[in-house]
Amino acid sequence: MRKLVLIVLVVFLSVSAFSTIKVGAILPMTGGVAAFGQMIWQGVQLANELFPQVLGQEIEIVLLDNNSDKVQAVNTTRRAIEQDKVVAIIGQVISSNTIAGGTVAEESGVAMVSPSSTNPLVTQDRKYVSRVCFSDPFQGVAAALLAFNNMGAKNVAVFVDVEQDYAVGFANFFKDTAIELGGTVFYEYYKSGDQDFTAQISDALSKNADAFFIPGYYQEIALIAIQARQLGFYDPIIAGDGAAVPETIEIGGAAVNGLYFTTHYDSGSPAVTDNAKLFVEAYTKKYGEAPGTFTALGFDTYLVIRDAIERAGSTDREAIAQAVRQTKDFPAVTGIITINESGDAIKSVAIVKIENGKFVYDTTINP
Amino acid sequence: MDPKTLLQNFVNGLSLGSLYALIAIGYTMVYGILRLINFAHGDIFMMAAYFTFFFVTLTQLPWYFAAIFAIASAAVLGFGVDRIAYKPIRKAPRISALITAIGVSFFLESLAVVIFSGIPRSFRTIFPQFLNEMIILGGHMEVKYGQEVILGGIRFPIISVVTLIVTAVAIVFLWWFIYKTKIGMAMRSVSVDIPTTSLMGVNVDRIIGMTFALGSALAGVGGILWAVRYPQVWPYMGFIPGMKAFVAAVFGGIGSVPGAVMGGLILGITEVMMVGLFPGAAGYRDAFAFFILIIILSVKPSGLLGKPELVKV
Numbered sequence: 235m236r237k238l239v240l241i242v243l244v245v246f247l248s249v250s251a252f253s254t255i256k257v258g259a260i261l262p263m264t265g266g267v268a269a270f271g272q273m274i275w276q277g278v279q280l281a282n283e284l285f286p287q288v289l290g291q292e293i294e295i296v297l298l299d300n301n302s303d304k305v306q307a308v309n310t311t312r313r314a315i316e317q318d319k320v321v322a323i324i325g326q327v328i329s330s331n332t333i334a335g336g337t338v339a340e341e342s343g344v345a346m347v348s349p350s351s352t353n354p355l356v357t358q359d360r361k362y363v364s365r366v367c368f369s370d371p372f373q374g375v376a377a378a379l380l381a382f383n384n385m386g387a388k389n390v391a392v393f394v395d396v397e398q399d400y401a402v403g404f405a406n407f408f409k410d411t412a413i414e415l416g417g418t419v420f421y422e423y424y425k426s427g428d429q430d431f432t433a434q435i436s437d438a439l440s441k442n443a444d445a446f447f448i449p450g451y452y453q454e455i456a457l458i459a460i461q462a463r464q465l466g467f468y469d470p471i472i473a474g475d476g477a478a479v480p481e482t483i484e485i486g487g488a489a490v491n492g493l494y495f496t497t498h499y500d501s502g503s504p505a506v507t508d509n510a511k512l513f514v515e516a517y518t519k520k521y522g523e524a525p526g527t528f529t530a531l532g533f534d535t536y537l538v539i540r541d542a543i544e545r546a547g548s549t550d551r552e553a554i555a556q557a558v559r560q561t562k563d564f565p566a567v568t569g570i571i572t573i574n575e576s577g578d579a580i581k582s583v584a585i586v587k588i589e590n591g592k593f594v595y596d597t598t599i600n601p
Numbered sequence: 602m603d604p605k606t607l608l609q610n611f612v613n614g615l616s617l618g619s620l621y622a623l624i625a626i627g628y629t630m631v632y633g634i635l636r637l638i639n640f641a642h643g644d645i646f647m648m649a650a651y652f653t654f655f656f657v658t659l660t661q662l663p664w665y666f667a668a669i670f671a672i673a674s675a676a677v678l679g680f681g682v683d684r685i686a687y688k689p690i691r692k693a694p695r696i697s698a699l700i701t702a703i704g705v706s707f708f709l710e711s712l713a714v715v716i717f718s719g720i721p722r723s724f725r726t727i728f729p730q731f732l733n734e735m736i737i738l739g740g741h742m743e744v745k746y747g748q749e750v751i752l753g754g755i756r757f758p759i760i761s762v763v764t765l766i767v768t769a770v771a772i773v774f775l776w777w778f779i780y781k782t783k784i785g786m787a788m789r790s791v792s793v794d795i796p797t798t799s800l801m802g803v804n805v806d807r808i809i810g811m812t813f814a815l816g817s818a819l820a821g822v823g824g825i826l827w828a829v830r831y832p833q834v835w836p837y838m839g840f841i842p843g844m845k846a847f848v849a850a851v852f853g854g855i856g857s858v859p860g861a862v863m864g865g866l867i868l869g870i871t872e873v874m875m876v877g878l879f880p881g882a883a884g885y886r887d888a889f890a891f892f893i894l895i896i897i898l899s900v901k902p903s904g905l906l907g908k909p910e911l912v913k914v
Contacts, residue, residue, distance in 0.1 A: 264719025264836070272720060302719075396884035423883040427841065429831040432613035433876035434883055440606040453721055457831060464735050465609075465756055468745045484723035485833045 254294040255549050257539055258314035260325035260335060265302025266426050267451050269479040270327045270528050274349050277525070277532025278324060280516060285536075288543045295536075296320055300331055307331035311338040311346070321549045322347065322542070322558070324535045327528075328451070329353035329400040336363040345555035347539055349531035350498070352475065353403045357577035362555050364577035366534050366566065367498050368601070370400070373474060374407025376496045376583040376599045377447065381408075382415040384585075385470045385494070387445035389418045391438035393458055395450040397425045404449035404474055419447075424454065431458045435465050444469050451476040455493075456486035463489040470494065478527040483591050493588045494596070499530045499568035500584050502595035507565035509537065527568075534566040538573075602877055609755050610877040611870060616761035618869020620827050623768045624846035625853070625861035627819030630775060633856035634792045634812045636695060640702040641682060642820050643843015644709035647836065649675040649821030650724065650828040651717055657727045664728050672821040679817025680810045687813075688806060706843075713836035721835040724828040732760040732829050760830050767826065768862060771819060775858055778815070788812055841887060848894045854907020863905055868893065 259278055261271035275297065282295055296318045298310040307326055314320045315338065322345040326332040332351035339346035340362050348356060348365040352373055357363050381387045392408060395401035405421065412419045420441060422434040435458070438446065446462060448455045448471065455477050462471065473482075473495040482490055501524045505511045513533055517525040541564055542557035543549065561573040569581045585596040602610065624646060631639045652674045656667035686705050690697050740754025779785040787808045790798040799805045827842060828834050846861075849868045853860025872890060876883045897904060 262719075264714045266837075268719035269721070272718075422880055425884045425887075427837070428886075429838075429841075430613075430617050430873075432616070433610055433873040434880065436606050436609045436613060437602075437877055437880045440603060453833060453835075456833070460733075460832070464733070464758060466735075466737075466740070466750075466752055466754065468748075468750050468752075481721055481723070485721065485725060487723075487725045487832075 254292045255288060255543065256294050256296055256318060256320045257536075258296050258298060258318060258320035258323040258325065260298045260300050260307070260310045260314060260323055262302040262327050262331065263297070263299040265300075266453065267302045267328050269452060269481045270350065271299070271302075273479060273526050273528035274324075274327060274532030274535075276517075276521075277349075277529035277534075278536045280513070280520065280529070281533045281536035281540075284512070284516060285540055288540050289547070289549070293540065293543075295324075300326055300335070302328065302331070304330055304334040307335040308338055311335040315339070315342045315344050320344070321551055322539050322554050324349065324532070324539060327351065328398065329356050329403070330398055332356045332363065332365075333399055336360055339363055342551075343555065344551050345539070345542070345558045347535050347558055349535040350475070350528060351400070353399045355399060355403070360577060361559075364558050364573050364579075366538055366568070366571055366573075366579050367475075367531060368581045368583060369578050370404045371407050372580075372601055373496050373583055374404055374409075375411045376585070377404075377449070377472060377474060378408050378411035378415060378417075379599065380494060380496065380585055381445055381447055381470070381472050382412060382417045385445060385472070387417065387470065389420075389441070389443055390445045390447050391422055391441065391443035392419055393422050393424060393431070393434065393446065393448045393450060393454075395426055395454060396423050398450065400476070401450045405447075408447060408449060424450075426451070426454070428454065429457060431461050432465065435462050435467065439465060439467060443467075446471045448473045449476070450474075452479050452482045453485070456482050456490060459486050459493060460489040475527065478586070478593075480526065483588060483593075486588075487591075490588050491590065495586055496583045496599075497527050497586050498581070498584065499527050500586050500593060500595040501525050501530070502593070503584055503598060506569060507567070509565055510567045513567045530567045534568050534571065537566055538564060538571060605753070605755070606877065610873050612755055612757045614870030614873035615866065616757050616764075616830075616869070617873060618866035619761055619764040619768060620823065620830065620842070620865075621845050621849045621869050622862040622865025623764060623771065623826065624820060624823035624842055625849040625865045626768070626771055626775065626858055627816040627823070628843075628846050629850040629853070629855055629858060629861040630779075630819070631812060631816040632850065633858075634788050635809060636792075637687070637698050638702065638847065638855075639813070639816065640699070640843070640847075641705040641709060642816065642846065643839030643841075644706050644713075645675050645679055645682075645817045645820040645839075646824035646827070646843060647713060647834075647839035648678055648709060649824035650834045650838065651713065651722075652821075653825050653828070654722050654724060654727055654834050667727075668825055671825060672818050675821030675824070676814040676818040679813040679815075679820075682817075683810050683813040687809075691806075691809075710836050710840070717836065719836060721833040724832040724834050727832075728825075728829045732763065733758050733832075735759075736762070758830065760826065764826050764830075767822060771822070772858055772862065784808065784811060844887075845890055848890050851894060852897055852904055854904030856908075857904070857906040860904055860906030 546553035546557040652671035849864035853864030
């Protein structure tokens with residue numbers, strides 16, 4: 235009996251291995267930045283429903299949860315490559331996780347395409363790790379232009395999450411441009427998971443900050459905004475793409491009204507490609523609401539990997555990784571994606587404002 | 602720091618410390634009676650916040666009913682944890698119970714991830730909004746962005762005053778319960794000698810279970826007030842507050858209820874002051890709390906108000 239089960243299992247596994255192409259999706263489905271992972275997963279699933287096949291075979295997505303954690307980021311990458319035998323990986327989401335997991339992808343020669351990691355270290359000196367989003371040197375410029383030129387700030391308090399490569403990098407690029415623009419900047423520090431920011435906010439107020447810039451993630455952005463308003467700070471609050479999830483509004487409430495942030499895409503912006511139209515229509519039909527930024531990025535990452543497999547013409551990991559790097563003028567949802575030799579996509583930054591508890595598209599800043 | 606910022610930071614610290622104090626009371630009470638550091642305390646705290654959230658969103662009950670139900674559920678959960686996890690190893694060495702407590706803590710966190718998902722839930726609309734309104738002392742009116750606003754002043758939220766009042770009520774209640782009721786007398790007896798208490802005809806397991814239930818109810822109160830102040834509920838929300846409450850309890854002398862309150866307030870104030878004085882070191886605030894713990898354990902292991910433990914020969 236046991237033998238029979240084993241034979242059936244082997245036959246089943248080999249059949250399934252031959253009939254599908256496995257692509258890993260390593261996302262933070264739980265933990266501190268779970269909202270990003272859940273949204274990206276929606277986008278990947280939607281893309282998989284609309285474009286389920288490549289090279290005449292079904293694409294099977296293997297979802298692994300990295301728990302928003304650096305150590306799990308490494309473990310899950312290893313598991314995807316060694317155990318699940320994926321041909322390429324969609325992921326990871328926040329920069330610190332992609333930097334950690336990317337080491338394994340690099341060693342094993344498997345393409346890892348991040349939907350949303352913006353820190354420059356993510357792709358630096360890497361041949362197999364790429365991204366479909368802009369990176370922080372440019373996002374920092376855009377955020378500084380927004381703060382100092384559009385909003386007229388002069389002395390900005392920057393709240394830096396010391397645990398996140400994303401926040402530290404983004405803050406420094408913001409600062410560089412701020413100095414060029416003739417403004418002053420000072421840092422207040424915290425770390426992921428902190429809930430009380432009253433001491434930092436009181437310090438920023440005593441230093442006469444006329445705007446807050448929070449290059450962090452949504453939980454902390456919402457809490458800092460609430461406590462800043464409570465402590466009597468009425469000036470502008472600016473954030474980065476870490477604010478682009480509904481949780482920012484749900485937790486922040488009235489305190490985040492008037493918050494501006496830089497992001498990758500807003501469904502309210504004019505659609506640039508057919509895929510963008512298709513995406514908004516399909517999503518709205520399925521969920522009855524407008525799609526979010528990270529959902530669009532998940533959708534795009536799937537399409538870029540599928541396109542690379544198609545151009546590679548095989549399921550060879552090396553060929554796919556090469557093809558990802560040769561992506562050129564791909565009409566995606568969030569813009570036209572060309573992945574350059576360093577593995578980055580050059581894309582424009584959208585500015586979005588929160589108004590009466592809703593994301594409202596403001597402008598686009600082009601590189 | 603200018604005097605105004607100093608005063609504001611003192612109030613900020615008091616506001617944070619009052620929450621630590623409230624959580625530390627339950628921690629210290631369970632230790633005082635059972636000599637067990639219940640590391641799952643912070644996770645019961647988290648569960649109570651989730652219970653409140655779901656009672657309100659699913660049943661549309663008013664917030665005060667939901668809070669009472671959630672506190673009662675936390676008590677039942679604490680009782681259940683004792684029955685399932687601690688009772689079978691009652692006679693094992695104390696270290697086994699400690700390790701089990703850590704296991705229970707991880708189990709509850711993971712369970713919350715599986716049941717409630719890892720995405721933070723907003724607690725903002727669960728409790729009445731006025732609790733997060735600020736009481737402003739001083740300050741001046743000014744028109745900013747077309748709105749009349751008050752600038753400056755020393756500010757603290759109403760919820761912090763409520764927390765201090767609840768903490769005071771909890772202390773009085775505990776004193777009454779432990780010193781004036783039969784169950785309290787049995788608890789005190791259990792804390793001294795379990796076999797003898799059992800010979801007196803007391804159902805020791807029931808008393809220990811009730812101690813956990815009471816401690817968990819207090820954790821539940823803390824969890825709800827914490828979620829009102831920092832309006833998001835997520836599976837790992839109890840970890841750091843639980844650890845801080847532990848430090849506060851040790852600081853005040855573990856086993857001593859007034860000590861725990863003092864420890865919580867002092868910890869909250871020093872933590873905020875440290876960030877205020879050294880803004881560059883704000884990332885180390887948790888490390889700072891544990892540094893305080895190490896200092897206390899090496900200088901005065903029994904804490905501020907704790908009695909040195911007598912070693913039986």
